[in-house]
Amino acid sequence: MTVHASMRKVMKTLKVSLALCAMLITGGCWDEVNLxxxxxxxxxxxxxxxxxxxxxxxxxxxxxxxxxxxxxxxxxxxxxxxxxxxxxxxxxxxxxxxxxxxxxxxxxxxxxxxxxxxxxxxxxxxxxxxxxxxxxxxxxxxxxxxxxxxxxxxxxxxxxxxxxxxxxxxxxxxxxxxxxxxxxxxxxxxxxxxxxxxxxxxxxxxxxxxxxxxxxxxxxxxxxxxxxxxxxxxxxxxxxKSKGLVWTSEGFRRSLVPIRVDDRRASVVIDTAKSNVKVNWENNKPKFVLKTNLTGHLIEASSEFTDQELVSNVERVVKAQMEDTFLKGLAMNADLYDLEHELYRYHNKAWRHLVQEEWKPTPKDLTIEVKYRITKESELRSKSELH
Incomplete structure (x- = not known):
């Protein structure tokens, strides 16, 4: 029994020694890379x-x-x-x-x-x-x-x-x-x-x-x-030549719209811009309405502007930019507002039929609607105008 106990002690010591040797050999970061x-x-x-x-x-x-x-x-x-x-x-x-x-x-x-x-x-x-x-x-x-x-x-x-x-x-x-x-x-x-x-x-x-x-x-x-x-x-x-892309971008954060009416000038900062496309059908052909909603505020003006003047002129300028951008894209065979993709996603059956006919959107297929809302009072306005 004493011999067996001695053997067990020797084996235990040997195992510990082997484990320590293995740790010494494999220790450290062999794949370490200095910067x-x-x-x-x-x-x-x-x-x-x-x-x-x-x-x-x-x-x-x-x-x-x-x-x-x-x-x-x-x-x-x-x-x-x-x-x-x-x-x-x-x-x-x-x-x-x-x-x-x-x-x-x-x-x-x-x-x-x-x-x-x-x-x-x-x-x-x-x-x-x-x-x-x-x-x-x-x-x-x-x-x-x-x-x-x-x-x-x-x-x-x-x-x-x-x-x-x-x-x-x-x-x-x-x-x-x-x-x-x-x-x-x-x-x-x-x-x-x-x-x-x-x-x-x-x-x-x-x-x-x-x-x-x-x-x-x-x-x-x-x-x-x-x-x-x-x-x-x-x-x-x-x-x-593609300013219209600003108003349909998912990454929109801020932009400026310059306004000029006769000799009067102003600048309006647009804080939010959200667009969506609606599809209507006429004689089995798609007609698109691109609606863009803007909010913003007047930041500078050379003379007085009424709220209605600001709203109407911002809507006019932005709509013109969007229409011009759409036409520039069509001239390069590019649907910049992804109208056809809208059909693919939400009217897939009709889209497949139109593809067979080699249909492509034209200027007459798109109506653009822009709505602008003033959200902040400009510092340029007098206190009497705010009441």
Whole structure:
């Protein structure tokens, strides 16, 4: 019995020793990666020239991302990489080969696709999706501008590039709305929806709005939208010529309507804009009524305006913008208010029949109704006018 007890004690000691050895051998983080050994790509740009994909990678210095006291570090906080390949992934891997550090896409925030690469947009999105490190919540833009110029933009007060429209388009949209910022997920979802026109925001550089010490600054802005119908690019419409999209955008936050009556001028801020489409039928053909309800307030005026004058003129200006935008879209075979998609979703049987007849909406098929309601009293009005 003493021998057995001794053997058990030896075996127990041996097991503990083996366990300790295993802990010493396997302990620690074998896959640990030091931050100084990794370069994180924050934005990717894709161009397509001479049957080759050209990939641009933008990386941002951690020194301008982290919150810190005092002045920002000297020099540009942006590094740009560029390489080409027969496929999009080949170009990315070629870029990795030329890097001094390990390149990571784990923090990819934005993707910019040049209009020359629109013919390959499905392959571009598919290749990005095959990388486990990328996410479909990354922002996506189209552009006509050289991507290298976009990625070397200037920043106000030399702050972090993460506050520019490339990474934070909601800042500009909240101040003066246009089309809703788009992610890879919403791009793919919209492209797969029948009878829907995808509106991809266009990123460009402001030519000469800002300067510092008499040096022109190149700031980013959204200057229009690229239109896709049935996964194919059908054209580009500038922001100036597509103001009607402001009032139907799901991402609307705020916009301004200028009013001019003879020599009198005023500006009205629109705080809310909600639109809906109603379908009526005449001789088995659809007739659409697009109703837009606005609320807002007067912010400046050169002379007196009555409430009725404000209401009627805001409704007139907005309706004209919406009608003009609709016509611009039809000229490019693009239904900018997705009227046909409304049929697909809520009148599917009739839509299938119309598709066989190759039906498309015309200007006569749409009636636009705009209603504006004043919600705030302007500070320009005297106390006597408020009673």
């Amino acid at each position: 100084q050994d990794v370069s994180y790509i924050s934005a990717i740009g894709v161009d397509y020239v001479d049957d080759h994909f050209i990939v641009y990678a933008q990386m941002i210095s951690f020194g301008v991302i982290a919150k810190q006291e005092g002045a920002p570090p000297p020099g540009s906080p942006i590094w740009i990489g560029k390489h080409e390949g027969d496929t999009n992934l080949a170009a990315i891997f070629n870029l990795m080969d030329s890097s001094q550090y390990k390149l990571s896409l784990n923090h990819l925030k934005s993707v910019v696709i040049h209009e020359r690469a629109f013919s390959e947009i499905e392959q571009i999105i598919d290749s990005l999706n095959r990388l486990s490190s990328t996410r479909f919540n990354s922002l996506v833009f189209g552009t006509k501008t050289d991507i290298n110029d976009l990625f070397t933009m200037d920043m106000l007060f030399n702050k972090t590039p993460l506050t520019t429209p490339l990474y934070a388009p909601h800042i500009e949209n909240n101040q003066n709305s246009y089309v809703k910022p788009m992610t890879l997920q919403t791009l793919v979802r919209g492209a797969l929806e029948p009878a829907m026109v995808v509106k991809l925001p266009s990123l460009s550089l402001l030519p000469e709005d800002w300067e510092n010490n008499k040096k022109r600054l190149r700031f980013l802005t959204i200057d229009g939208t690229f239109l896709f119908n049935e996964k194919k690019s059908v054209g580009f419409v500038s922001r100036e």
